[in-house]
Amino acid sequence: MDFFNYKNQQLFAEDVAVANIAEEFNTPCYIYSRSAIEQNWQAFDKAAGQHPHLVCYAVKANSNLGVLNVMARMGSGFDIVSGGELARVIEAGGDPAKVVFSGVGKTEAEIEYALEAGILCFNVESQPELDRINKVAAELDKKAPISIRVNPDVDAKTHPYISTGLKANKFGIERERALEVYQYAASLSHLDVQGIDCHIGSQLTDVQPFIDALDKVLLLIDELKAVGIEVKHLDVGGGLGVTYNDEIPPSVDEYVAALLSRLTDRPALKLIFEPGRSIMANAGILVTKVEFIKQGEEKNFAIIDAAMNDLIRPSLYEAWQNIVPIDQSIERDAAIYDIVGPICETGDFLGKDRNLKIAAGDLLAVRSSGAYGFTMASNYNSRCRAAEIMVDGKSTHLVRAREQLTDLWKGETVLPA
Numbered sequence: 001m002d003f004f005n006y007k008n009q010q011l012f013a014e015d016v017a018v019a020n021i022a023e024e025f026n027t028p029c030y031i032y033s034r035s036a037i038e039q040n041w042q043a044f045d046k047a048a049g050q051h052p053h054l055v056c057y058a059v060k061a062n063s064n065l066g067v068l069n070v071m072a073r074m075g076s077g078f079d080i081v082s083g084g085e086l087a088r089v090i091e092a093g094g095d096p097a098k099v100v101f102s103g104v105g106k107t108e109a110e111i112e113y114a115l116e117a118g119i120l121c122f123n124v125e126s127q128p129e130l131d132r133i134n135k136v137a138a139e140l141d142k143k144a145p146i147s148i149r150v151n152p153d154v155d156a157k158t159h160p161y162i163s164t165g166l167k168a169n170k171f172g173i174e175r176e177r178a179l180e181v182y183q184y185a186a187s188l189s190h191l192d193v194q195g196i197d198c199h200i201g202s203q204l205t206d207v208q209p210f211i212d213a214l215d216k217v218l219l220l221i222d223e224l225k226a227v228g229i230e231v232k233h234l235d236v237g238g239g240l241g242v243t244y245n246d247e248i249p250p251s252v253d254e255y256v257a258a259l260l261s262r263l264t265d266r267p268a269l270k271l272i273f274e275p276g277r278s279i280m281a282n283a284g285i286l287v288t289k290v291e292f293i294k295q296g297e298e299k300n301f302a303i304i305d306a307a308m309n310d311l312i313r314p315s316l317y318e319a320w321q322n323i324v325p326i327d328q329s330i331e332r333d334a335a336i337y338d339i340v341g342p343i344c345e346t347g348d349f350l351g352k353d354r355n356l357k358i359a360a361g362d363l364l365a366v367r368s369s370g371a372y373g374f375t376m377a378s379n380y381n382s383r384c385r386a387a388e389i390m391v392d393g394k395s396t397h398l399v400r401a402r403e404q405l406t407d408l409w410k411g412e413t414v415l416p417a
């Protein structure tokens, strides 16, 4: 179900008119729907049914404390990639015992922090990382729970920047070396081998690469068992795609059912999911105002008050996101526009060649912006980052205020005279 809908030609977020939110909180602003987040999270939980499982939301998709708190209240686990994300999970009321820690470059300080917090598992990406975790755990007189991220060499058929399961990518341990690395891990005194992990990329719209990767990992689980290493959980990563334009990704039900169909003879193998985009992308929009219409010789430009610093996906991946007027009732002539921001870069666009009926002062919504939107925002051009608002039925909550000019130099100072 879509929680951003037109009623009487006005865009609503749940039961609140987006125009009213923009008036109260100004633009640009991100708006998230609590119901959408809950429904998308529960889709995973329900689809897994009685099979032992844990949904570990990938914090990188959207790490707003309000967003994390909505999931923490439902009992979610979290997939983190930094000490900063762990701190945010804890601050938002998340349970560290349900946290898995992914990423290729964990520092000693981050490992120590995660061990002290008592996380569920480190998803280890290299042999030197095993040594580092073992060393830090020994210093703390603890045993670190680990799983090894296996790179199955499967083509996820997604954008090359967000494909992670190929030999050419920096992630995980090659399938061929995995057995040997597991045996090495099992030999280290302060590691406790708990699981196995795999994540092949993001925005996958076909279920087959997931299944190909799973089959390779299941074979490895059997090989490990044969040498006396028994894993308790299988972390299948995230990566399920969403509809931005005309993509038709598998539903959560289809995706989970396809995975479970391979696990019928392994009822005790706990599944961990790390969905990010599929929970958050369509639970959020970015609202922006048209500042000027500029007619160039070759193109028309709608210059808006949001920019690549607010939402970098179109500039970085040439990602397409739907851009719609908030008020559809105004009758104007349609024209083709590039939707561009005020940043001094030709690559600063949110959409190209869009057919819209717009004028200066109009509000637009960039759809599907709840994932990898605010989390990838920056202060480029010394722009203040946008406000974030959570809608919950009829009520709105400011879950992060717009940055102020003074926030732009927090912690920074000029040289002494």
Ligand SMILES: Cc1ncc(COP(=O)(O)O)c(C=O)c1O
Pocket: 058, 061, 079, 102, 103, 164, 199, 201, 202, 203, 237, 238, 239, 240, 274, 275, 276, 277, 278
């Ligand atoms: C290890 C890991 N887990 C989970 C995710 C979340 O992926 P997605 O947002 O595509 O579900 C990512 C990002 O691709 C990731 O790198």
Ligand SMILES: N[C@@H](CCCC[NH3+])C(=O)O
Pocket: 060, 162, 202, 203, 313, 317, 371, 372
């Ligand atoms: N940031 C990417 C997804 C990256 C996934 C992280 N492993 C996007 O917006 O599509």
